[in-house]
Amino acid sequence: MFFILLIVLAAIGFVVQHLLGWVQIKNFTKNYTELRYKGKVAIGRRPSVFKSGTLVLLQLNGKNEIEDARYMQGVTVFSKFKPIEGLENLKLNKITGKDLTxxxxxxVKAILDAQHTLKVVESGGEIEKIPSPMMKAVKKVNNIFKSERGMKHGVRR
Known part of the structure; x- marks a missing residue:
């Protein structure tokens, strides 16, 4: 009986998480569409598991000057986009850490990621995918096993 209750609670939690994630994606789409309608948008991201994840949308004019900026920061699906004050009229490709004190x-890391993303896209490159925290953990575990296996067989890397 306890096992069935546990499965039901896990299923309910999964459905609630899915619905709240959908609401957050809908909020992202609304904000991105509003900014995209005005011009090109640079997206910066700083994902995290234990700290606040951060997502930045920077709407740029033809001179790569920031006209509108919004960010979402938090550890839960209840995070929503908020305006960023103080970036207006700065050229994204010229921003330094001193401008972001x-x-x-x-x-700051998300804004600098947006700057990097803009440079890569303008040069015709492709944006690398940031692995999820779960994939990072899996890769670390795999590397540990590979290094242990190599040590057993006398192979050093």
């Missing part, structure tokens, strides 16, 4: 570290 008023912002928290995670937001």
């Amino acid at each position: 008023n912002f928290n570290k995670l937001l």
